[in-house]
Amino acid sequence: MSDLTRSDIDRILGLASSIKHNHGAGRLALAAKGKFVAFVFFSPSTRTEMSFKRALGALGGEGLNFSDVNPSPGQRRPVEPIRDLARVIDGYADLVVLRHPSASSAAEYAEHSSAPVVSAGTGVGHDAEHPTQALTDLFTIQSRLGRLDGLCALLLGELDQRSARSLALGLSQYDSPHLILCHPGEHGLGRDDVRLIESRGGRIDVLKDYRDALPRVDIVYHAGIDPNVEYDNSFSLTAPDVTLMRPNALILHPLPRRRKEIAFDVDNDRRAIYFEQSANGVPVRMAVLTEMLAPNE
DSSP states (O other), X not given: OTTOOHHHHHHHHXXXXXXHHSTTSGGGTTTTTTOEEEEEEXXXXXXXXXXXXXXXXXXXXXXXXXXXXOOOTTXXXXXXXXXXXXXXXXXXXXXXXXXXXXXXXXXXXXXXXXXXXXXXXXXXXXGOBOHHHHHHHHHHHHXXXXXXXXXXXXXXXOOSSHHHHHHHHHHXXXXXXXXXXXXXXXXXXXXXXXXXXXXXXXXEEEOSOGGGTGGGOSEEEEOOOOTTSOOOGGGOBOHHHHTTSOTTOEEEOOSOOOTTSBOGGGTTSTTBOXXXXXXXXXXXXXXXXXXXXXXXX
């Protein structure tokens, strides 16, 4: 996400809107026809992988699948240097969609790949990024609120992970964002990210109780919490909490929802749009693929 300018984001979101509302017109029709995209995933994915594949199919392209997530029990697979893997896949693919838990390994792959590489989520912690998730989040917000400038967003949960970090950086490309952070322990945004966001004119506040922010925010973005760590209910969004929110505020979550992050009875509130958010991954990733595979059409 750090590589994208505001004009880059606006262009992709505009194309995604055209795709969503006028699916078959002009450059959008079969932009990937005759092209092969390799899906190279070193960690599990549901929404990102499926929406990328749905997007590619809608554009007329074909996918090549590589997964190194769960080898069969007892299987002994030789460890292939990632630079070799990149050069091998170069012989098959016009574009690579890459997910890797290591940001440095993802960078090494891109360095040795002749085919362009699109991130499907890389890294963990403060170096993690998920640019197409952030683009999906921004598209969903803009579609509902009609703007990305001057937003007040509550970022809730473990914020030192790829989706929350990428959204925060994306919002910082727009005018005067106000980010209110509520997170357990040391799981906040990194200091470098805070400095960058503030240097772009953003305001950041940190709260212990997210409920204090609910009456004044445009967006509640629950980033999730580690299901293996026991927290109290300080990070669980409930139906009574939602009554404190503005009528036109939005509730987003990158999913999957774990444990009590957002109560199931919140799902029927019209402000809860995380399933719409997930579905929007298709037009956004169609736009990204179009930009990469047919930029001049």
